Amino acid sequence: MTQYAKITRDGLWDNNPGLVQLLGLCPLLAVTGTVVNGLGLGIATTLTLITSNVTVSLIRNVVPNEIRLPVFVLIIASFVTIIEMMLKAFYYDLYLALGIFIPLIVTNCSIIGRAEAFASKQPMDKAFMDGLMMGIGFTIALATLGGMRELLGYGTLFSQAELMFGQAWMTITVFDNYHSFLLAVLPPGAFFGLGLLIAFKNALKKS
Amino acid sequence: MRFKISTAPFIHQGNSVTKTMHQVIYALIPGIAMYVYFFGFAVIITIILACITALICEFFILWIRRKPILPFLTDCSALVTALLLAVAIPPFLPWWMTVIGISFGIIFAKHLYGGLGYNPFNPAVVGYVVLLISFPVEMTQWPALSTLGYNYAGILDSFSIIFYGHPTGGLPLDSFTGATVLDTMKTELGQFHTVNEIKAKPMFGFLGATGWEWINLTFLLGGCWLMYKRVITWHIPIAVLTGLFVIASLFFIIDSDIYPSPIFHIFSGAAIVGAFFIATDPVTAATSNQGRLIFGVGIGLLIYITRTWGGYPDGMAFAILLMNMSVPVIDYYTKPQVFGH
Numbered sequence: 001m002t003q004y005a006k007i008t009r010d011g012l013w014d015n016n017p018g019l020v021q022l023l024g025l026c027p028l029l030a031v032t033g034t035v036v037n038g039l040g041l042g043i044a045t046t047l048t049l050i051t052s053n054v055t056v057s058l059i060r061n062v063v064p065n066e067i068r069l070p071v072f073v074l075i076i077a078s079f080v081t082i083i084e085m086m087l088k089a090f091y092y093d094l095y096l097a098l099g100i101f102i103p104l105i106v107t108n109c110s111i112i113g114r115a116e117a118f119a120s121k122q123p124m125d126k127a128f129m130d131g132l133m134m135g136i137g138f139t140i141a142l143a144t145l146g147g148m149r150e151l152l153g154y155g156t157l158f159s160q161a162e163l164m165f166g167q168a169w170m171t172i173t174v175f176d177n178y179h180s181f182l183l184a185v186l187p188p189g190a191f192f193g194l195g196l197l198i199a200f201k202n203a204l205k206k207s
Numbered sequence: 208m209r210f211k212i213s214t215a216p217f218i219h220q221g222n223s224v225t226k227t228m229h230q231v232i233y234a235l236i237p238g239i240a241m242y243v244y245f246f247g248f249a250v251i252i253t254i255i256l257a258c259i260t261a262l263i264c265e266f267f268i269l270w271i272r273r274k275p276i277l278p279f280l281t282d283c284s285a286l287v288t289a290l291l292l293a294v295a296i297p298p299f300l301p302w303w304m305t306v307i308g309i310s311f312g313i314i315f316a317k318h319l320y321g322g323l324g325y326n327p328f329n330p331a332v333v334g335y336v337v338l339l340i341s342f343p344v345e346m347t348q349w350p351a352l353s354t355l356g357y358n359y360a361g362i363l364d365s366f367s368i369i370f371y372g373h374p375t376g377g378l379p380l381d382s383f384t385g386a387t388v389l390d391t392m393k394t395e396l397g398q399f400h401t402v403n404e405i406k407a408k409p410m411f412g413f414l415g416a417t418g419w420e421w422i423n424l425t426f427l428l429g430g431c432w433l434m435y436k437r438v439i440t441w442h443i444p445i446a447v448l449t450g451l452f453v454i455a456s457l458f459f460i461i462d463s464d465i466y467p468s469p470i471f472h473i474f475s476g477a478a479i480v481g482a483f484f485i486a487t488d489p490v491t492a493a494t495s496n497q498g499r500l501i502f503g504v505g506i507g508l509l510i511y512i513t514r515t516w517g518g519y520p521d522g523m524a525f526a527i528l529l530m531n532m533s534v535p536v537i538d539y540y541t542k543p544q545v546f547g548h
Binding site: 183 | 337
């Protein structure tokens, strides 16, 4: 059980893929304009992590060491394609909002990183746990950054939430008559926001 | 190469960061006075607001960084940043935008990179660019001259515009503000008017814009005083203005109908303030004399390129930031040779 606790702690905090390993920065910086976009991409990445981790772990004794990386890439690419098709089928508007970054999950270093560093050496249950926790940690980083940028940029939270959760969800307008602050929405805002998040996390670690 | 040989005793010149910063502030005063004379109290309000914000931010961030507060606060570097930014932004800017620009410059551009002497980018310019790309509408609301038929903002109007967003008497804000000459030039050239047709408008003066050209001339005077006092060397300002002049002349000769004269380019917009006061920042500029010339010419060319083919009417801030980025490379290739090698 303590091993599970360690995997959980690693994924969510100590070794968070977004804030500590700094892997997958491209989607982290590009799609975090709003909370919903961040959550959407985070969940898609989590699903990919779980499925690829489990598969890699299951076939770890069959694959020859020399060709393991191409096999991992093949597995990850297949799952990403499946997820992309499912998004297209069930959440078409979200699929349009995330655009190229869904297929680009294939190139997210944290996924092949976990496959190589963890799943290819561990039994299936631990690999599943690792994929889940790393995915949730990444999703939290994406959603927090998205929230910061959306709040500063437009003064709202969860705008376009209906794309993901159905019509019952409404945009929360935090500030009325908010004067939009374009810097937070533009790409530099993502870099500044991520820098602030990492600084905040490091400050918590020190104290 | 011959060296001048001198013998002891040597007298210390008494230079320090504080003294240099004081001299920069003195050199800015005539230009600011002229600015106030033409456009009224809004300039003073913005400057005071900027200075107070800068001191508070500096105090706050020094306290967080556990640095000695008084020596850094009294070296006046934050005040110079505040003054330069306050001169660069439209004086009618809503107060909280001025506060955002200054705090971003001091906290992010200066102190997160290690404080005075370590910052790769000029804090005032970073603050300006943050405001320019975040609030494009407000950043173009420049005050217009009362002699051209616009309203003159008195004390109450200025306060009301800056703190509430509208003048007191129910007049629209548009009756106080107008487009700058660079803006007008860009828009009208886009509508296929010739330079001479555009320059016939009363807002165009003899050198640049009516009124503004006097402000720029006074800043030029302050800049020359700084060179005379050897606070800055001649290399950067002359290189900036020469770079701008040469490329502007070239295109002016090719077709004077669609490319305005080099004199117009030098005396309008931020060219003079930028060349003498902002680009010469010893922390963010190149350090060798040869490097300073390259740095300056680069800025001059980039100003012209942005003004003529870019999306913004003036390009001083972007030119300085881009050249600040190139400083490490320039310094690497212009390292003076060590004697004997």
